[in-house]
Amino acid sequence: MKLRNRGMTIGALLPGKKNCITDVDGVKVGHLTLDYPLDDGDYACTGVTAILPHGGNLFREKVVAASYVLNGFGKTTGLVQLNELGVLESPIMLTNTFGVPAVTQGTLEYILQENPEIGDTTGTINIVVGECNDGQLNSIRKFPVKPNHAIDAIQTATAEISLEGAVGAGKGMVCFGYKGGIGSSSRVIEEGVQTYTIGCMVLSNFGGKIEFPFEKYPGIKDVRKGIDETSDGSIIMVLATDAPLSDRQLLRVAKRCGIGLGRTGSHFSHGSGDIVIAFSTANKIPHNSEAVLQTVTHIREDHPLMNQLFAGAAEATEEAILNSLSQAVTTKGRNGLVVESMFGLKKR
Template structure:
């Protein structure tokens, strides 16, 4: 793992014109926490666990009892996520957002469920059930995905490890075995701060990058990025999960509009949203907490005006933060040895 100084800005690449947050990370959005569990160990027969779990918490309280406004957007639907149907139906998030590999979705869902049940004994008893949100990418280039190395306990540990510190990036957590543009990818994060007069809002983005062929990366667009590393010519169809957070008081419909702009940032890095790629955005706002129980049939919240200039800045911030988070996932990743001796090198080796 490389330290925060290895973010893409340390290589002379500045994305966009908006100011980044103090940590240039999704945790710049107050209350947001990120936790990782990384698995890197040999298995029998030359196989290897090269994978992990990442948990994103919208706040440090009880997420089921204090839900947040949320939305999701499917750019390309070749993915195996859970929970997005209800998120879009109700416009609410009531669990941590969990990231892992494709075949670990059941185990991670189970672990997140166990954690939430332990902290909310009324779920499934005196109140309804819970909607768990889990996103995935296929890390089978490096990880022995058929061996199911991720267990439910790893999901619980990732949630418990979550902090508001600068998130670790690169080959860590769910990003341990991921490949991006033929080079080592994984977890990346970035943030943007927008302000006008007395109003200041933060946008944070965290990505799990595992997409793109080597020929797609636009080195000519980023002349400061030079590499002598050959990279992997052929990789399995990949994906990207984009998690977008903001403290701006936006509705779930406005969040959906912001989530769509993440696709702009993804496209700027060279992706054309390939056939076999699951390109999915999960967005939430921490501005309002919606109680699970209330006897009042109505509630009042303040939301952004659609035609205010700040909305355009929010759109621009979502695009910029996504682009930079993807580049950070590449710059922070280290060369990784996986199953059967497969090696994926860092673009910045």
């Protein structure tokens, strides 16, 4: 159950119809969840999440993108080139720390199958993968995530309301000592006849119980036992919008995700990988073109819409994090460890 279904409202802007990153037209999300025992107390409690900016060929029709690192204790792929060129040409893939190589390979295999020219008659492909460490619940040393799991997550992606909580890459994540994982929210930005949507999806795996501001959210009660969790951990924040923004403007908007993260109690601790990956679906960038010049439209820097997009990014991030907690079920993992749902949700 999302936070709003519990009677709690975050911020002043209205959410989209689905209150999900898929409110941004064309965006799709897919999950592959692993949940089964291994030998000698080990457990596969992990998965893969795929976020597709649109349903077409992402290599041949790239989107404008940027990333921002609040604290760099993370093991991502693809962000160097993404920031250099300002475009995204693959799905954004999320998984656990040791699953990054397998997910990168699987995503690469999928895109190569779609595009036989890559590495032959044209250049290579930049795969973007983000991670958080789910090693408390998941036996990461056993490498349960395989390349085919990334392909499955991509192929099952839909534009429907995404599953949240202990699903996909979020299966084994812990947030503020409670069960965390996947969360999403969106905001609608209106200015005259112009209407834009901004959506956020998070993979939450950070914070100690002592840091969560229960007093700020009266509808959330400190009545359940959280595990002894340090501040260290990570969060990947994926921001999508249909507002026409340049990669530099996207970077400015992405920075405001840190405001939403801070509102939930995080201080971006030493051992936390706090990373934002942002993209706009408004302008598709063709891979093949003989044109010397390229013309795109983007919002004026000093227009009030920019401030609304800043606010929308902060609000959607805060609510997405709370939704990851609100939707997560109590989960059992390796060595019998149980991490409780903050809201008392039991595994179905």
